[in-house]
Amino acid sequence: MTRKLATFVVAAMLCLGVVGPATAAVAPRAADQATTATSMPAGPTDESKVPHYFGPYPNWALSPLTTADVTVEILGDGNGATAEASVGANGVVTGITITDPGSGYTAATVNITGAGTGATADAVVTA
Numbered sequence: 001m002t003r004k005l006a007t008f009v010v011a012a013m014l015c016l017g018v019v020g021p022a023t024a025a026v027a028p029r030a031a032d033q034a035t036t037a038t039s040m041p042a043g044p045t046d047e048s049k050v051p052h053y054f055g056p057y058p059n060w061a062l063s064p065l066t067t068a069d070v071t072v073e074i075l076g077d078g079n080g081a082t083a084e085a086s087v088g089a090n091g092v093v094t095g096i097t098i099t100d101p102g103s104g105y106t107a108a109t110v111n112i113t114g115a116g117t118g119a120t121a122d123a124v125v126t127a
Contacts, residue, residue, distance in 0.1 A: 069087075069091075069114050069115055070085040070087055070093060070112060070113070070114035070116075070119070071085075071112070071113045071114060072084060072085050072096055072110065072111070072112055072121075073110070073111040073112075073113070074102070074108055074109075074110055074111075074123060075108065075109050075110075075111060076105045076106075076107050076108030076109060076123070076125075077104065077105060077106055077107055077108075078102050078103055078104035078105030078106070078108065079102055079103065079104060080100055080102035080103055081098070081100060081101055081102030081105065081108065082098075082099045082100045082102070083096050083097060083098050083099060083110070084096070084097050084099055085097075085112065085114075085119075091114075091115070091116050093112065093116075093119045096110070096112075096121055105125045106125060107123075107125060108123035108125055109123055110122070110123045
């Protein structure tokens with residue numbers, strides 16, 4: 001009875017294609033090798049091919065999702081100066097970039113407003 005069951009299982013597997021004839025490994029063609037070689041990264045820091053999820057370059061997919069809800073206002077005796085704040089992790093102001101230096105300033109103050117507290121900046125006017 002056991003032998004008949006084993007024979008039936010093997011026959012069923014062969015019919016269903018679960019067990020098939022052994023296949024030999026086939027070497028890739030030269031055209032396939034050329035395609036593979038060009039799709040490989042040139043090195044471990046090749047940004048065009050290697051997604052640096054945990055590597056040496058910034059990965060915006062894993063970065064904290066912060067938005068710049070900070071307003072920077074430059075006040076003084078001149079006019080037209082504008083700036084933008086860079087916001088890092090946890091809403092920390094990491095820098096201020098002058099987008100337009102304006103004109104006519106001899107003295108200026110910087111007002112930083114937003115949801116947080118404690119951010120300060122000093123304006124230095126150079127001629």
